[in-house]
Amino acid sequence: MAAVASRADRESFLRIYDYFMPRLCLYLRGMGTPESMAEELSQEAMLRLWQNAAGYSPGRSALSTWLFRIARNLHIDRLRRESGWSSAPVDEIDAEPDRAACTAEEFADHVELQRRIDSLSSVQARLIRMSYFEAKSHQEIAGELGMPLGTVKSHLRRAFLRLQEELGATP
Incomplete structure (x- = not known):
């Protein structure tokens, strides 16, 4: 991930992509997302990884936690757009990332x-x-x-x- 952040190293990114892409799709399908949408959201999560690689901090979370959280947030955003969810009050939002995310x-x-x-x-x-x-x-x-x-x-x-x-x- 450091090579992606510092040098925009495509080979390093492709290794990350090959490892996480099927896992992200499976994760999103497990949350009830149709297969085609799961693939689209996974692609978007990988694009955000590429674009925001410098924002990743290994001291704050594992790469998997960071990436799965991006995918989860994309999934929630899609659900909100489709079903017109109302937003939760700010005091109900968990500001701390889920440390128990998937190892x-x-x-x-x-x-x-x-x-x-x-x-x-x-x-x-x-x-x-x-x-x-x-x-x-x-x-x-x-x-x-x-x-x-x-x-x-x-x-x-x-x-x-x-x-x-x-x-x-x-x-």
């Missing part, structure tokens, strides 16, 4: 989990995503999908057991 190991675990979820049946994968990533209750899922509550619970239980088995955890 490389956490991101790798997340990618592996996403891959495992994708290997489930489409119904089970959808239910897992709605329950764990969208934080919906079983009752909300049943209502939204028009499924009996017991069916939702049994599908989730089987999916969870399969994920535990595949990840080598004991149920």
